[in-house]
Amino acid sequence: MTSALRRAVAFALVGFASVIAPVADRLFAPDIATLVAAVPFLLLTGGLHVVESGVIFELFARPGDRRDGRLYGLAGFSLSIAALILLAIQFDMPTAVPVAATLILSVGNVGAHVVRAQGGEPIVATAGFVVAGFLAGFGSFVLSGSISGGRPAFPVLVFLAASGALLAALLRSMLFERDDPLVIISVGLLLWLFTDLSISLSTSGIAIALAITVALGYVSYALETASLPGMLTGVLLSLLTIVIGDYGWFAMLITFFGGGGLASKFRYDEKVIRGIAQENDGARGSGNVLANSLIALFAVLAAAASPRLTGVHPDLFLFVFAGSVAAAMSDTLSSEFGGLYDAPRLITTFERVEPGTDGGVTWQGELAGIAGAGIIAAIALLLFETITLGGAGVIVASGFIGMTTDSLLGATIEGRWVGNQGVNFLATLSAGIAGAVLAVATNIVAL
Template sequence: MTSTARRAGAFAVVGALSLAVPVLERLFDRPTTTVAAAVPFLAITAIALAAADDGVLFELFARPGDRRDGRLYGLAGFAFAIAALSVPATYFGMALPAFVTSVVVLSAGNLAAHTARARNVEPFGAMAAFVTGGTLAGIGGYLAAAAILETGFALPEVVFLAATGALTGGLVRSVLFERDEPIVLLVIGLLLWLFSDLEIAVTATGIAAALAVTVALGYVSYALDTASIPGMLTGVLLSLLTLVVGDVGWFAMLITFFGLGGLSSKLRYDQKVKRGIAEPNEGARGSGNVLANSVVALFAVIAHAASPRMAAAPEDLFLFVFAGAVAAAMSDTLSSEIGGLYDNPRLITTFEVVEPGTDGGVTWQGELAGLVGAALIAGIGATAFDLGGRGVGVVVAAGLVGMTVDSVLGATIEGGLVGNQGVNFLATLAAGLAAGGFAIAAGAVTL
């Protein structure tokens, strides 16, 4: 076993100590449990910071950065993050099995990934090992915690939480540095706290189908180079959440955007390179691009699941927010990827002719492609949810609003106040809000 894999194994042992927290929950009342749960991990933090840089403990846990600094900052940060996460788990009502799952998903996933790397597995295989190992360990951690607490559980929901945690951990971990694992742990923990609190109903068939479909599509997107590894993980995570928290209709709209959006970036790629408008990495979209175009839609899915608890927020409202945001993402992507292939674009704010690729430059061909993209998303929504004529009009209009906002922001503030990803997010946000407002005004949603 290499030193990196051995170190990951040592961290996995520390992560397994999270099972002590459910044991303490059985022994003490809540305030005492909160203190008692944090103490062991705070002690590990102190020991890590005080460890001599030539001792056995240092050699076992030290990362390259730790060796430069002469302190086990990696172990200290990891243990302190567990202590911090134990507070909501023992005092604010976070499900303890979800807490344990969060910790072991990250620690066991890291062990699986480093073991794969030690065998010279390519980056995609190492990430697959992280997600697979983290998911299996997360399931085991949840079941062990539930057994200690003698609480019931639904296995499909456990699998959903573990897979969501592993995909989230893989994604956040892939865009941060190794020393940022405390941040990764807290992100996983907070997300699983949210989903465990929502008590999302998941069937065995549903989670099995969702995992099979999303993993297959993720692999295809990576194999076709339409997404980088972080971009692929983002798409798989969002697709899984959309399938489980939403349903097939929501997923159909999202995957249409992912598929056609990714393929459109490959369209006449060599010509786009010459024009200076091509996406980097051979057109493979990264996590930032995918998230910027999808985060509003993801919010809508989660809000839809939580809406039964919100008396003033009907479920259909979030369906329109979702569809409008996805329509805008599709419309903007097609308009830029197709419109950029044509000459003489005009700046949307002044209508003067500009060079292809200029932020805010539009062509009639691109605008037409954007309209078709918005209409496609609206058509899928109409088929899946019987939106009716007014509903279709709402989604198409919201998509065009988002596309227009993207162009206006591109011509005015992009490259200064915000970057391309920020503009994409603001455009989809505007489209989502417009869709909700249009739906209420048109009577498609009743408050």
């Protein structure tokens, strides 16, 4: 057993102690339960700062801990568990959540290290993390539910475990090992949100959703249209969109993912020569995927929470979602196709600029962008009974507004105050807002 695998197993064993949370919550009043469940982890956090050597230090020490002479990694791990337990007992978070978040990460790490020890490639190690984390998360909810006297239905348990494992794998692929506490807290908060939404699912529904998203994620990675973090981001967002939204929402999102990825690959060698090619051989990373999809994710979550938590009709967020995705599609097609043509003009002054200049546009690119927004609008028109021709027009207009905003920001602030991903986010935000405003203004959606 390698030292990294041995350390991962040791962390997982500490993580199993989090099961004290549902036990204490079942047996004691909240204040006493907090003392019983959280305080031991807080004491462990403080005590580890003085451990400088010995068997415990050698077992848990990461490279950074050895350099600093303190078990900061284990201390942060314990502190994050204590924080989630405090939230669970004092603020009505299900006590299964801290257990699941902790074990998804810690057991997932064990799975990844087992695969790495066998010489597995990064994507295989990530698959090992996701599978082990999923099984740990599912088992955590079952065990905690048995202790507390209630648990969600089987399909919902599968969704919660899969979502948590995918988010943890995504964060682990982007962060350092010392950032594990951030992963635990992030997964815990996501699971808390989903348990509060009271999601309803069938067994066949979750099976189809998982099969579709995993297959598409593998294809995107195999075709090199997305990096490993980008693939994980796309798979997670697709799963959430199918389950929390519906297949119509997913159809719009996956059209952007697939169409945008293929557009980046189109005449790639020529784009390299012209200096406008997407980096990483056209494979989109997690930052790019999130920048273009974060508003869409917010919209699908807000729609699921409406009108109970937001007080507005869910269709309003459908237009936010469709508008932001239309903008992402418009901007991608405009850039990837328009950049292949000569003599672009700066959108603010209309002077000629070199291809690839931020804010430079061509009429061919503008047409490609409008066509991209039209594709998203057509999907919405076909798959949603509430979307009429007027609603489709709102989506196209929103996509055009987002694409134009992207060009304007590229010509004015990109490279000075924000980067490309920040501009993409602001463009999809403007499109989402435009979609909501236009839908209300044209009486398609009533507030």
